[in-house]
Amino acid sequence: MHRIVAIDRRVPETPSTVTWRFRDPTPAAPGQFVMVWVPGDDELPMSLSYTDGETKGVTVKAMGATSRRIQEIPPGTRIGIRGPYGNRFALTPRRLLIVGGGSGTAVLAPGAEALRRDGAEVVGALGATTAAEMLFAERLRSAGARIELATDDGSLGHAGYVTEVADRLLGEPGRFDAVWTCGPEVMMRKVALAARARGVPAFGSVERQMKCALGMCDACALGPYHVCVDGPVFPAETLLGLSEFGRSKRDPSGRLVPV
Amino acid sequence: MADLAVDLAGLSLRNPLILASGIWGESGDSLSGAWDAGAGAVITKSIGSVARPGYPNPTVEPLDPGGMLNAMGLPNPGIDEYPAEIARAREHGVLLIGSVFGGTPEEFGELAGRMAATGVAALELNLSCPHAEGYGTEIGSDPEDVAAVVRAVVRQVRIPVFAKITPNAADLPALARAAEKAGAHGISAINTVRAMAIDPELERPVLAHGLGGLSGPAIKAIGVAAVWQIAEAVRIPVVGVGGIRSATDVIEYLLAGATAVEIGTAVATDGIGIFGRIAADLARALDDRGVRRVGEIVGRARRGFAVPSAEAPTPGRGAISRSP
Ligand SMILES: Cc1cc2nc3c(=O)[nH]c(=O)nc-3n(C[C@H](O)[C@H](O)[C@H](O)COP(=O)(O)OP(=O)(O)OC[C@H]3O[C@@H](n4cnc5c(N)ncnc54)[C@H](O)[C@@H]3O)c2cc1C
Ligand SMILES: Cc1cc2nc3c(=O)[nH]c(=O)nc-3n(C[C@H](O)[C@H](O)[C@H](O)COP(=O)(O)O)c2cc1C
Ligand code: FES
Numbered sequence: 001m002h003r004i005v006a007i008d009r010r011v012p013e014t015p016s017t018v019t020w021r022f023r024d025p026t027p028a029a030p031g032q033f034v035m036v037w038v039p040g041d042d043e044l045p046m047s048l049s050y051t052d053g054e055t056k057g058v059t060v061k062a063m064g065a066t067s068r069r070i071q072e073i074p075p076g077t078r079i080g081i082r083g084p085y086g087n088r089f090a091l092t093p094r095r096l097l098i099v100g101g102g103s104g105t106a107v108l109a110p111g112a113e114a115l116r117r118d119g120a121e122v123v124g125a126l127g128a129t130t131a132a133e134m135l136f137a138e139r140l141r142s143a144g145a146r147i148e149l150a151t152d153d154g155s156l157g158h159a160g161y162v163t164e165v166a167d168r169l170l171g172e173p174g175r176f177d178a179v180w181t182c183g184p185e186v187m188m189r190k191v192a193l194a195a196r197a198r199g200v201p202a203f204g205s206v207e208r209q210m211k212c213a214l215g216m217c218d219a220c221a222l223g224p225y226h227v228c229v230d231g232p233v234f235p236a237e238t239l240l241g242l243s244e245f246g247r248s249k250r251d252p253s254g255r256l257v258p259v
Numbered sequence: 260m261a262d263l264a265v266d267l268a269g270l271s272l273r274n275p276l277i278l279a280s281g282i283w284g285e286s287g288d289s290l291s292g293a294w295d296a297g298a299g300a301v302i303t304k305s306i307g308s309v310a311r312p313g314y315p316n317p318t319v320e321p322l323d324p325g326g327m328l329n330a331m332g333l334p335n336p337g338i339d340e341y342p343a344e345i346a347r348a349r350e351h352g353v354l355l356i357g358s359v360f361g362g363t364p365e366e367f368g369e370l371a372g373r374m375a376a377t378g379v380a381a382l383e384l385n386l387s388c389p390h391a392e393g394y395g396t397e398i399g400s401d402p403e404d405v406a407a408v409v410r411a412v413v414r415q416v417r418i419p420v421f422a423k424i425t426p427n428a429a430d431l432p433a434l435a436r437a438a439e440k441a442g443a444h445g446i447s448a449i450n451t452v453r454a455m456a457i458d459p460e461l462e463r464p465v466l467a468h469g470l471g472g473l474s475g476p477a478i479k480a481i482g483v484a485a486v487w488q489i490a491e492a493v494r495i496p497v498v499g500v501g502g503i504r505s506a507t508d509v510i511e512y513l514l515a516g517a518t519a520v521e522i523g524t525a526v527a528t529d530g531i532g533i534f535g536r537i538a539a540d541l542a543r544a545l546d547d548r549g550v551r552r553v554g555e556i557v558g559r560a561r562r563g564f565a566v567p568s569a570e571a572p573t574p575g576r577g578a579i580s581r582s583p
Pocket of ligand 3: 210213220
């Protein structure tokens with residue numbers, strides 16, 4: 001059953017991302033996602049970028065036509081929510097590295113905040129195409145995380161890929177006991193390989209087409225897994241073992257297409 | 260331990276629990292996963308002539324209690340692409356039943372031939388999707404149409420053909436008889452029951468398609484009634500579908516006359532492990548009854564059953580003579 005919530009606040013985060021905050025007391029954990037129904041339009045899977053307390057949040061990036069359109073809906077709009085679905089990031093690391101690419105940081109932020117409140121050390125390597133698109137760097141800094149930035153165009157932080165920053169940080173032996181990553185799959189693949197090379201356990205949150213979100217329709221099939229119930233968070237070793245990871249995904253008809 | 264193996268229209272199943280079409284049916288790995296979880300056979304997603312993305316979301320709405328509403332819109336990669344998934348599942352040793360849907364007898368015949376060529380062990384014809392314009396129920400509600408489709412298909416293939424019947428028609432036995440007469444080797448019943456949900460707050464339908472189909476425990480009694488009626492009407496085996504979540508549910512279908520059953524929605528509510536759990540429970544339940552082979556209880560509730568008349572006078576009715 002979906003429930004109806006009203007968007008209490010609409011927060012433009014970057015030119016391409018908007019956060020919706022809404023009152024929803026249903027408990028949720030970092031890493032989980034909800035199915036967000038914009039009445040009269042689509043229903044899309046969205047990771048919760050705020051999981052604590054009664055005011056949850058999702059951060060929507062303008063990707064294709066649908067997300068571009070629904071980003072414009074004004075505060076006060078009533079939307080349908082079902083979930084939360086999927087698994088979560090285990091909140092066990094004491095020295096965590098998060099590697100976020102673009103809007104992927106939205107998935108990592110609530111868990112990183114929770115660990116900081118718990119006294120864990122959190123270092124973030126965040127990447128974006130350009131300075132204006134950097135997401136949640138201030139949010140994570142004010143939670144007490146040490147943040148390093150990278151932009152493709154060099155307008156902020158390291159000029160180049162965020163994986164280069166992550167590589168350097170991972171080069172300090174024993175510095176981290178876990179890595180969490182979310183972003184484009186080619187990026188996550190590089191992070192997974194770098195973490196493997198240093199012997200640090202890594203976890204990535206992946207996206208696939210979703211319809212039921214209940215482990216039934218097979219739309220989100222990824223190898224032997226269903227991202228909606230077995231994921232979206234997977235051990236990097238699991239992801240690296242899948243021929244589809246970083247290479248192909250299923251379109252809404254079920255055809256394999258390049259990621 | 261009771262023997263769960265069944266002969267279904269010439270197919271040897273290790274148990275009577277079949278994965279229903281449209282559940283875990285898009286990828287060869289998922290089909291293999293259902294097989295590994297203990298299914299006796301596995302039915303593919305319904306495949307059409309060309310790739311279809313299906314309807315936009317919301318396509319699924321879980322209902323309380325015990326119902327699942329969906330209007331997927333028959334998403335499928337098309338018969339050109341899908342054989343790659345079948346090949347993967349076949350390599351894994353899965354006993355596969357290929358499901359196809361078409362808009363005309365000719366299209367069904369063509370698809371059936373191509374599906375059979377992939378090496379599946381049998382076919383199931385989706386004559387019963389309740390929410391796809393031009394397909395399913397729209398051509399599965401009339402006995403003549405059903406017969407025409409079945410005839411076109413059995414002409415093309417040499418493997419068993421199951422006609423999957425809609426519950427959204429007035430005369431189910433007539434549909435089943437038409438399929439039998441046209442050469443079908445078995446009847447599957449039922450597909451989802453036409454249904455809808457409206458959000459009372461937003462005053463609009465929940466599913467993008469508006470109308471959808473109901474599955475899950477909410478429709479079990481409808482499925483059992485369909486099997487009961489169809490088993491009475493035909494001699495070919497009947498496969499019971501709808502709302503199965505436990506060995507007790509399976510036994511109910513078998514007693515009504517089903518030779519085997521299909522399980523769909525329970526995979527969402529209980530996980531794919533449902534196949535292994537029900538198989539173990541079923542074997543135990545049959546042992547408790549002293550039943551050695553699952554086939555022994557098929558149709559057993561029919562034995563000696565007669566519908567009582569609602570009209571004949573019964574003792575105690577009539578004049579009330581209580582006055583002092
Ligand atoms: C578990 C999960 C969590 C997600 N979390 C977020 C999030 O926090 N923020 C965010 O902005 N986006 C998130 N997404 C992605 C989001 O659901 C949409 O895919 C994205 O907004 C693009 O939609 P579109 O229709 O605008 O783009 P389109 O132009 O339609 O497609 C762009 C890409 O999105 C994919 N896509 C479209 N519809 C779906 C769907 N129903 N399910 C999965 N992929 C789809 C397409 O295959 C395509 O690759 C998440 C996806 C998943 C699976
Ligand atoms: C998400 C979903 C997709 C389905 N897709 C198909 C399909 O492609 N072809 C078909 O014949 N039946 C399809 N069905 C119907 C099921 O095979 C089955 O007949 C019905 O769900 C009743 O069984 P259940 O209560 O065990 O789910 C679908 C059902 C669901 C819930
Ligand atoms: S979205 Fe339907 S199985 Fe995952």
